[in-house]
Amino acid sequence: MTPTEFKRWLNAQLQEIEPHIGEPPSPVFAETVATAKAYAYLLGLHEFALSLPDSELGKTPLTAANQLRRCLKALEVPAVDTGERDTLTPPEVAKLLKVSPDKVLGWIRDKQLRASNLSNGNRARWAVSKTDLELFLKTKQPEPRATPKKKSVLRPGAVRRYS
Numbered sequence: 001m002t003p004t005e006f007k008r009w010l011n012a013q014l015q016e017i018e019p020h021i022g023e024p025p026s027p028v029f030a031e032t033v034a035t036a037k038a039y040a041y042l043l044g045l046h047e048f049a050l051s052l053p054d055s056e057l058g059k060t061p062l063t064a065a066n067q068l069r070r071c072l073k074a075l076e077v078p079a080v081d082t083g084e085r086d087t088l089t090p091p092e093v094a095k096l097l098k099v100s101p102d103k104v105l106g107w108i109r110d111k112q113l114r115a116s117n118l119s120n121g122n123r124a125r126w127a128v129s130k131t132d133l134e135l136f137l138k139t140k141q142p143e144p145r146a147t148p149k150k151k152s153v154l155r156p157g158a159v160r161r162y163s
Contacts, residue, residue, distance in 0.1 A: 003075055006039050010068050017068070020061040029064035036071050048074040087116075087127035097137075104128075112136065 001009070013032050020029075033052060041049035052067060088096070090104040093113075097104070105126070107113035114132040119125040 001039055001042065003043055006043060007072060007075055009039070010036065010072050014065055014068050017061050017065045021065060023061055025060045027059075029061055030059035033059060033064050033067050036068055040071060040074070045074055087129050088133065090115075090126050090128065093128050093133060107136070 013036070017029060017032065020026075037049050037052040040052070048071070052070075090108065091101045094101040094104045104113065108115045108126055108128075113128060113136045115126040115128045117124050118127050
């Protein structure tokens with residue numbers, strides 16, 4: 001399923017659910033959200049898919065509709081407004097995407113994000129074109145969030161032995 005098909009599917013599901021808002025919970029609505037979660041994961045929206053709750057026995061139509069609207073919002077690609085310029089610097093890209101400038105430079109180094117080196121010296125001065133940034137945003141798959149390691153908890157009075 002493509003992102004466009006997923007958007008169409010989400011909109012169709014919303015049209016079916018909205019007349020039922022105010023009704024009691026139903027497993028049908030929970031199944032719709034579970035299907036949306038599976039599609040989001042298949043499309044590479046891993047972090048977003050993990051944020052959706054797992055299937056519950058009963059989900060109200062309002063809750064299901066809100067979660068489907070979140071799916072639609074997650075599919076939106078932010079518009080890039082560069083004013084009169086056709087390019088952005090890595091710090092400007094970082095601010096727009098809410099990541100660190102080092103992350104943007106890493107994408108450039110890894111050739112995930114195309115950029116032009118405007119420097120004529122030893123130090124690189126990167127410029128990212130608006131079209132290259134939009135292409136990157138359409139093809140970039142979010143990295144799955146690392147799960148934190150659980151800290152071991154010792155009961156009071158226990159002794160930890162080190163060898």
